[in-house]
Amino acid sequence: MPSGTLLYAQSGGVTAVINATASAVIQSARARRVRVLAARNGILGALREELIDTSKEPIAAIRALAHTPGGAFGSCRVKLKSLKDDRAKYERLLEVFRAHDVRWFLYNGGNDSADTALKVSRLAREFDYPLACVGVPKTVDNDLAVTDCCPGFGSAAKYTAVSVREAALDVAAMADTSTKVFVYEAMGRHAGWLAAAAGLAGNGADEAPHLLLFPERPFDEADFFAKVRATVERVGYCVVVASEGIRTADGGFVADAGGGKDSFGHTQLGGVASHLAGRVKDALGYKVHWALPDYLQRSARHVASKTDLQQAIAVGAAAVDYALAGMNAVMPVIVRTGEAPYRWTVQPAPLSKIANKEKTMPAGFIRRDGYGITDKARRYLEPLIRGEAPPPYGRDGLPQYVALKNVPVRRRLPDFVL
Incomplete structure (x- = not known):
């Protein structure tokens, strides 16, 4: 022992x-x-x-x-x-x-x-x-160096791909008389791995998501508007997935929440989906809905x-x-x-x-036009979301999760002032 x-x-x-x-x-x-x-x-x-x-x-x-x-x-x-x-x-x-x-x-x-x-x-x-x-x-960001992938990412990626596919079916059903553009915000401060995972929800130019926005590529608003308009005119609607950390060509975050930096030195981000939705509505006149799944992405054990x-x-x-x-x-x-x-x-x-x-998305994973993933990215991502591992459910229809007692150990040292 x-x-x-x-x-x-x-x-x-x-x-x-x-x-x-x-x-x-x-x-x-x-x-x-x-x-x-x-x-x-x-x-x-x-x-x-x-x-x-x-x-x-x-x-x-x-x-x-x-x-x-x-x-x-x-x-x-x-x-x-x-x-x-x-x-x-x-x-x-x-x-x-x-x-x-x-x-x-x-x-x-x-x-x-x-x-x-x-x-x-x-x-x-x-x-x-x-x-x-x-x-x-x-x-969940999948940005650790050396390792092929990070535990936590595969489940967040699966949640993202599933959520985007389901939401896209909803948008498609209503597009004729209602929402034309739907914007989904994915976690990813400097790396677009979760936005890339959303790309697994569809395959081909006309299948949602139609446009993916990555931190690894500068955000060009005029080009983005043109792509949205072209998609709506061709397909009837447009589903956009944006990483929270997308930046303009000058390096500024598109959605800096103005909350300063946390203890890790990270800028407080938030609201890229709502920002893009507002800009699309104002510039193109489409009815737009948006979603900020936030913690749901990383907590969705079901x-x-x-x-x-x-x-x-x-x-x-x-x-x-x-x-x-x-x-x-x-x-x-x-x-x-x-x-x-x-x-x-x-x-x-x-x-x-x-x-x-920090491991960012390889250039070979991002489609040449910057708005989608390549077959190489698909081959990397698909195995990571495979398989189901649902928690046990109770008679109330909810997952049965455990809460530990977390019994403390007797302290042996004086208090320490942080």
Whole structure:
């Protein structure tokens, strides 16, 4: 039996399958008789010494996490600065780790979380503290470097493609006397992966969605208006899917909400669909409807991709294996090994090649005119949304999700002022 405690924390926006990763982490560690603590609200819980004893949860509850969306232990958007600028916080983390005999730290998040795990591993080495830090991939934006795809993306992609296809059928039915243009806003600050996934809803110039707008291509309003008008005149209606992060040629966000920046340094975005809808109505005179699915994209566990669920579980189990094997500053990443049929495996990759790097849509995935996806993109995306993994439903017709007890561990250190 390995000696020590494993600490697991969730970071950033949660996904439909992040709890499946947590479930795999806890079950894998229990099988090795390793105690697992979870930080309440991510890295904040570690800094505040607000830790949860997962051993107090029955195995049935831990298993039920695999079909429960949200973040079972809470998450947060907090990015630690450099080791020099946030030295006190990093040293506090080590104090908490020492106090609870934490020898393995698993941080489940995206680019910034990989950076934090990497810095913690370096500080532990500086202080000669035996600690294995493993980043665990998660993000609906699919923008992590190295990994073929990110757990969380496949389910959000499936939700997007399904929602756009269904909405398009509604628009088509009403277009003769009602809505001519429908605008759907997809998450994607700098990378258009979710907007690209919407392209799976149709195939061919006349099938919705007709126009996709990507952050990777500058937004030209006049050209966009021309494409909308041409589509309506040809098809009878036009379905548009826009990434929230589309920019004009000068680099400005089309929908900067004016809310400043969050702790990750990200501009607060919002309203690109409503903005485009208003502009189309004013410029072209069409009746327009729009949708902002927002959190629905990442929380829709009822329409999760089976592939995504399997990958979320696999990276959680692999993270425990890597940590207990003494692997440090690594992340379990997904490697595509076959296309027909689709095959994949999990392999370790150094955090130094992932931290603070961003994977955008390859040029070869975007149609030459900039408003759609290519066959190459379709071959990449389609396997990621395959398969159904519905949660169990109760007699009330609603999914049966689990709520953990989240019993706190007794604190051993003085309060820490953030």
